[in-house]
Amino acid sequence: MTLTVRVAVPRKGRPLEAVLERLATNVGVDDLADEISSTLRYEKSVTKGRTDPEHDVYERLAEYSDLSDPTRPEFTLLRDDRDGMPRRVVFDSVEVDAGDVRLHLVGREEPFRALRTHEFALGFDSADLVLEEVVSLDEEGIADLADVNARIDPMESDVRVVSGLGDTVYHTLMATPETLPPKADLDRDFVRGYEGPLCISPRYERLVEAVLGTGVLDGVDFVYPTESAEEEAAIAEAGLGVYLTVTGSTAREHGLVLGDHLFPSETVLMENRAETTTAEDEAKELLSAPTDETRLVV
Structure with a gap:
């Protein structure tokens, strides 16, 4: 049967x-x-x-x-x-x-x-x-x-x-060139030593905490895009952020550097x-x- x-x-x-x-x-x-x-x-x-x-x-x-x-x-x-x-x-x-x-x-x-x-x-x-x-x-x-x-x-x-x-897209670190010191890698270790705003979608706050780890986020303040702003534009304004990306072309159009793929969505x-x-x-x-x-x- x-x-x-x-x-x-x-x-x-x-x-x-x-x-x-x-x-x-x-x-x-x-x-x-x-x-x-x-x-x-x-x-x-x-x-x-x-x-x-x-x-x-x-x-x-x-x-x-x-x-x-x-x-x-x-x-x-x-x-x-x-x-x-x-x-x-x-x-x-x-x-x-x-x-x-x-x-x-x-x-x-x-x-x-x-x-x-x-x-x-x-x-x-x-x-x-x-x-x-x-x-x-x-x-x-x-x-x-x-x-x-x-x-x-x-x-x-x-x-x-x-x-x-x-069917993977990635939660990816993004930053403006001005945020990164010369020859610095945009990865988890960079965030560990970073202090300042980190732009994310509000719904992903707990996800980002789980992916990066609470120890990495000391000194980091979450900020969020306004309803009228593109996520990449909001990250460019904040200097550092995490957003879903496939090719990263839109991020580059906003002058952002792509860093580590943090976690597969x-x-x-x-x-x-x-x-x-x-x-x-x-x-x-x-x-x-x-x-x-x-x-x-x-």
Whole structure:
């Protein structure tokens, strides 16, 4: 008998794309993954006003979803947080046959919190949320995903990171040339000896504390971009900051020097160890990274 394992996944965006790519690679559901991804890209274009659809949102929703067949994707409507709060089509559910187990992907706005409250044994979400909510702060910082589980208080959460999906952007140190002494490296050691403002997004305060370590932040004062300012512009004004970056081109346009990649902002597979059974273990192996180079061993 094939067992069904429920897996919490993001409803939209880069993290869901990463999950679908992993399924396409490890389970061979390329067409299904492409269908879900292309539908959500189209709906994102509609929400942003770049595409003018022929049919209203309810007609499109009925066209996308097939409730008679659980192996066909279902979508649902959410209110987007943009001006006017438009309705946005997002992923809701699909079942995927994967040999000995059937994976039931269930869309959640906050998959990590759904695992924390024991609604699911397995799920995917951003590694950032783990650092923001359950990783303990310490004088020493965290450098990569492999360090994360050791810093989760078992009395605080049963959730642990299993592996990353490789859709990586980095929390990166940035500074103006005037802030750096001649020939100085822009790294954690530089921040340890630095005193002054450090510009970050307000939501990442605890994450930055966990990544850099509280001992590095003596003498540092967090400052935050205003609502109207680009993050890179705010960092240029402060002199030093941490922000997510892929190529760093925008940072360079603001005259910033790029330093160390402090921590990967990456979609991760997580498990709630209190809820995991043999079926979840099989699903976890199936969904883990395809190569030893990218898999986090816990």
